[in-house]
Amino acid sequence: MPELVVGVDGGNSKTDLVLADTEGRLLSWVRGAGTRPHAEGMETTTERLAHLGRQALAQAGLPGTTPLSVGAYFLANVDRRAQERLALRQLTALGAADQVLVRNDTLAVLRAGAPDGWGVAVVSGAGINAAAVHPGGRSARFLSLGDITGDWGGGLAVARAGLGAAVRAGDGRGPATRLRQELPVCFGLDSVEAVALAVSAGEIPVTALHGLSPVVFAAAEGGDAVARGIVERLGDEIVAMVTALLRRLRLLRTATPVVLGGGTLQNDQVLLRDHIGSRLAAEAPLARPVVLDVAPVAGAVAQALVTADAPADAQDRLRKTIADRRPPTAHAD
Numbered sequence: 124m125p126e127l128v129v130g131v132d133g134g135n136s137k138t139d140l141v142l143a144d145t146e147g148r149l150l151s152w153v154r155g156a157g158t159r160p161h162a163e164g165m166e167t168t169t170e171r172l173a174h175l176g177r178q179a180l181a182q183a184g185l186p187g188t189t190p191l192s193v194g195a196y197f198l199a200n201v202d203r204r205a206q207e208r209l210a211l212r213q214l215t216a217l218g219a220a221d222q223v224l225v226r227n228d229t230l231a232v233l234r235a236g237a238p239d240g241w242g243v244a245v246v247s248g249a250g251i252n253a254a255a256v257h258p259g260g261r262s263a264r265f266l267s268l269g270d271i272t273g274d275w276g277g278g279l280a281v282a283r284a285g286l287g288a289a290v291r292a293g294d295g296r297g298p299a300t301r302l303r304q305e306l307p308v309c310f311g312l313d314s315v316e317a318v319a320l321a322v323s324a325g326e327i328p329v330t331a332l333h334g335l336s337p338v339v340f341a342a343a344e345g346g347d348a349v350a351r352g353i354v355e356r357l358g359d360e361i362v363a364m365v366t367a368l369l370r371r372l373r374l375l376r377t378a379t380p381v382v383l384g385g386g387t388l389q390n391d392q393v394l395l396r397d398h399i400g401s402r403l404a405a406e407a408p409l410a411r412p413v414v415l416d417v418a419p420v421a422g423a424v425a426q427a428l429v430t431a432d433a434p435a436d437a438q439d440r441l442r443k444t445i446a447d448r449r450p451p452t453a454h455a456d
Contacts, residue, residue, distance in 0.1 A: 126192035128431050129176055129220065130424025132231045133158030133198040134385070135249035135277070136333060138172070139420040139450065142179040145192070145428060147437030149444045151182035152420075154451040157249070158198045158228075160206065169213040172196065176219055194220030195427035197231035197419075199250065202267045224430060227264065228419065229254040235422030235442075236382030236415045243368050243410070245361050246419070248385035249333050251276030253361075255368035263371045265364070276360045278387045282335035284353045285342075289315040292349070300349035305338050336387065343394055351394065357387070358398035366407050375407055384415035417446040 125144035132139045138155045155175045160168040176194070177187040194214065201210055210225045229252050233244035243255040251274065254264035266272045289306055291297030293316065307318050310327060321327040342350035361383070369375045381403070388395070396414060403410045421442050428438050 126431055127189065128193040128424065128427035128433075129179065129191055129195070130231075130420055130422075130427045131172060131175075131194070131196045131198070132228055132418070132420035132423045133172070133196065133201075134228060134246070134419075135159065135199050135279075136330070136386075138175065139418060140172075140175050140179050141420050141424045141441075141445065142176075142183055142191075143424055143428070143441050145431050145433040145437060147428070147433070147440030147444075149441055149448070150185075151179045152445075152448065152451055153179045153182060159200055160198075160210070161200050165206070165209050165213060168198075169210055169217060169219075172214065173217040173219050191220040193222045193224070193427045193431045195224045195226075195423050195430065197226045197228045197234075197423045197426075199228045199246075199248075199252070201225065201227055202252070202264070222430060224426065226426075227252070227254060229264070230256075231419045231422035231426075232382050232384035232415055233422065234426050235417055235419055236384065236413060237380040239380075242380035242382060243365050243374075244382045244384065245364060245388065246385040247277050247357070247361065247383070247387040249277050249279045249330070250274075251280070251360065251364075251385075253364040253368060255372055255374070257372045257374065258377075261372060263368050276357050277385070278336035279330070279333045281339050281353055281357055281387065282332040284356070285335055285339035285350065286315055286318060286332065288349045288353065290319055298349055301342055301345075301347050302339065302350060305342060306335055309335055309338060337390075340387075340390075340392055340395070344392075354392070354395050355398050358395050358402060361388075361399055362402040362406060365403065365410060369407055369410065376409065378409045378411055381410045381412040382415055383412060384419050389415055417442060418450055421445045 125146045130141045136157045142150045207225045214223045229244045229246045241256045241258045245253040252267045256262045289302040292300045343354040
């Protein structure tokens with residue numbers, strides 16, 4: 124009888140959990156709120172993840188007490204070994220699975236997009252991070268604590284930069300941009316200044332600004348020079364992360380897969396993709412960038428299957444099913 128496993132991709136803005144069996148059948152796919160232990164605490168985060176697992180069992184028509192062989196949790200904002208160990212202890216205590224693995228979410232992207240399990244992965248969703256694994260097993264990543272560790276990027280950063288540039292265009296500090304007209308429409312307001320005031324007053328959550336990023340990308344694709352500069356800045360930051368990791372692992376002279384994942388990289392952003400490609404060609408010509416063609420949760424559940432000693436054809440079957448299926452749009456209750 125096949126065993127059951129779960130794979131979890133916890134991002135800043137959402138968490139995907141896939142329940143599958145070791146024959147490669149997808150039994151359910153549920154979505155919950157983002158993984159933010161730095162803001163909510165690890166106990167709240169792990170309890171929510173365990174609850175999401177029970178919802179997946181219910182969606183599959185199984186009792187909440189059904190045993191799970193392996194749970195592979197790839198979580199944003201779990202950036203240090205101590206955090207991984209804490210999440211592991213708490214998920215194990217909650218009975219999330221008989222065997223629990225906890226990794227940073229960047230490694231789910233790598234596992235999903237690099238068939239041999241090594242290379243560089245960049246996640247640019249609401250936030251940004253990157254990690255690399257050497258063919259020999261060594262790894263490298265970043266501290267990723269935000270502004271205080273020099274981090275910039277992801278959809279929220281793009282949105283905030285777009286809003287700031289639009290305000291500057293209005294008060295004379297910056298060049299004209301169509302973002303002045305297009306951004307406030309997203310919130311039903313008359314001006315970008317009104318949006319900024321609403322955010323400052325707490326009437327619009329800062330995290331809601333993430334919804335402005337597609338407008339910035341569209342303006343860039345449409346030829347707006349200010350928006351284009353923001354998108355190119357994101358591309359430059361991604362290239363800086365990739366080349367730093369390649370240098371640290373001494374892979375600049377090795378043909379290395381570079382897997383690009385997350386919402387701002389997997390949404391057909393041609394300008395961003397081409398900018399990254401041209402910059403990498405100049406600075407790391409042996410890097411082999413590829414945009415991930417499946418939801419990152421496929422990498423998480425693939426690792427769960429490997430840990431459960433499932434056959435390779437089960438991994439292939441499940442990956443294809445995930446690639447062909449539309450992700451859940453609503454967060455589970």
